[in-house]
Amino acid sequence: MTDNTKSQDYHGVETIEHAPEHCINAHGENSGKDRAAEVLHNAGHSAILTPENNARVLRLIDLRVLPIVLGIYFLQSLDKTTLAYGSVFGLVTKTNLHGQQYSWLGAVVYLAQLVCQPLVAYLLVKVPLGKFLAVSVFCWGAVLAAMSAANGFAGLLVCRLLLGAFEAGVAPAFISVTQMWYRRREQPVRLGAWYAMNGITNMFGSLISWGLGHISSSTLAPYQIIFLFFGVLTVAFSVVILIFMPDSPLDTNFLKGEDKLVAVERLRLNQQGIKNDIWKWDHVKEAVFDPKTWLWFAMLFSISVPSGGISTFGPLIIKGFGYNEFKTILFNMPFGAVQLIATMGGAYIAMIWKLKSPVLMFLSIPPIIGCVMLLLLSHDTAHKGPLLVGYYLISVYPGITPLIYSWQAANTAGETKKKITTAIMIVGQSAGNVLGPNLYTTEEAPLYRRGLVSNLVLFILLIIIYAIQIIILKIQNHRHEKRREAVGKTRKVVDKSMSAVKAGDDDIDSKTTANTLEEDRSLDDATDWQNEDFVYVY
Structure with missing residues (x-):
């Protein structure tokens, strides 16, 4: 097992950068992620939403x-x-x-x-x-x-x-x-x-x-x-x-x-x-x-x-x-x-x-x-x-x-x-x-x-x-926008979860496959503070 490393997010709460030991199952997989990640992994692909x-x-x-x-x-x-x-x-x-x-x-x-x-x-x-x-x-x-x-x-x-x-x-x-x-x-x-x-x-x-x-x-x-x-x-x-x-x-x-x-x-x-x-x-x-x-x-x-x-x-x-x-x-x-x-x-x-x-x-x-x-x-x-x-x-x-x-x-x-x-x-x-x-x-x-x-x-x-x-x-x-900008992401993002699904929406955000899934934080079981891609709604 490797040691866990932690960092402080902008609220001062510790965020886990590597999976803690209890999140690693007998097969060496990261069970700390959302269970949906395993479903996509087993399927070998994700669906394109239309x-x-x-x-x-x-x-x-x-x-x-x-x-x-x-x-x-x-x-x-x-x-x-x-x-x-x-x-x-x-x-x-x-x-x-x-x-x-x-x-x-x-x-x-x-x-x-x-x-x-x-x-x-x-x-x-x-x-x-x-x-x-x-x-x-x-x-x-x-x-x-x-x-x-x-x-x-x-x-x-x-x-x-x-x-x-x-x-x-x-x-x-x-x-x-x-x-x-x-x-x-x-x-x-x-x-x-x-x-x-x-x-x-x-x-x-x-x-x-x-x-x-x-x-x-x-x-x-x-x-x-x-x-x-x-x-x-x-x-x-x-x-x-x-x-x-x-x-x-x-x-x-x-x-x-x-x-x-x-x-x-x-x-x-x-x-x-x-x-x-x-x-x-x-x-x-x-x-x-x-x-x-x-x-x-x-x-x-x-x-x-x-x-x-x-x-x-x-x-x-x-x-x-x-x-x-x-x-x-x-x-x-x-x-x-x-x-x-x-x-x-x-x-x-x-x-x-x-x-x-x-x-x-x-x-x-x-x-x-x-x-x-x-x-x-x-x-x-x-x-x-x-x-x-x-x-x-x-x-x-x-x-x-x-x-x-x-x-x-x-x-x-x-x-x-x-x-x-x-x-x-x-x-x-x-x-x-x-x-x-x-x-x-x-x-x-x-x-x-x-x-x-x-x-x-x-x-x-x-x-x-x-x-x-x-x-x-x-x-x-505003804090999330600054964090996205700091890691090289787009500062302003469109919150598609609040929009109707329309033809042509199946862009790179909804085409993440099993190979790139680990780069997508939506199934990391990250909190809204930890995930800089999270957009708060009024």
Whole structure:
């Protein structure tokens, strides 16, 4: 074995110039590289990306991967909001909840997710992704079904705690799926698609719960029927995941031969890698010292405080306008429609503009207006309509979270760094979701002033954080330009990962063969700091 040599990059973080010993396998090959490098090496060539083969493989991926991801997130969103539906159908009174107990049932899910993130980050590097998702979904479905037997705060709290633990890996896994299967141009719409299931949930979940609430049973309360129904449905879907969800583009049977090489080639221009199961501590160090990481953390925390509060107390806020339980559930359905439009509309505009920050700033404005309306308008019969309008304006906020996910996903490279950065970001999200419901209490009904004021402040703060992140990204792009120039490369490069594949694009950048692969850093499992060819997007 040869000694490793290290150098300091421009951030002061050590970068490995030669493979460390643990990255050399028994055959003398560098296993520290992305596993896709081995696929290309074994094939003896790489594919040439054309509009035709790119569209064909993207369609295959969308048809196989996306429906499963959408189904999982629909069920997760549904399972989390069953608490809010149950509250409308007597959960609070029949289980004798009082004080902050209902708020804590909403918050403890996210507290469990916060605590589990370090383990989730490690498992997502080391464990096959499809199997990880199947087991997670089965476990949380079983817990939700069992929650129908809980008849007091203690039992409900334990079930919600376990529910959060088993759901902790879903959002990080989906961000990993998006990075693993899609080009950076395609990521906002795909991330938006699965996150938009929150809107579908608010529409169809509300409708299904409305129907379940009408079931007359001598043994089960309506909220127990809701828990049991959705829990059993989730367990059944876990079998579908186990059978059909692939672990990665490198470990799947639905892409064969040249199509698998096209899938690899599509992602090479991302400069982010595809899959590596080696845990790298230098990636961990870099993620912790990267200022971008903590700005993603701050963004997710700031949006999740209002998200956690409104998702838990939303139906109760509407009920405070003077509606009965069935009208409350029905009037919550447009909330889901606005969510869906904001999420998919924002993602589509971000794809067209090739920019996320301006869209994020725009999406932060309607919730500000909505909070002001709910704070200033009188909660009486004469103002029911304007109050609902204000509530629906706030419901634009779910479009923000997936764009933050995709903004981070597009600006982080290196397998371990991607997982750690996502974990830190989800910790911020979980912390916000823990705090959010506790800023609302049932005693403050129907005004919920403390919760709405805090939400207003955070929506404004978000716009400031976006601006700071843009400055950081511009600085890091400038540093990469200087590094490229210093090693004799072109200072300004075209980021093809953000462009549509067109005829004539198959130039030298997309023709790298097995013989020249080692000169291409896209499959080195290098981080975005280490790889001077990485281009940050705003």
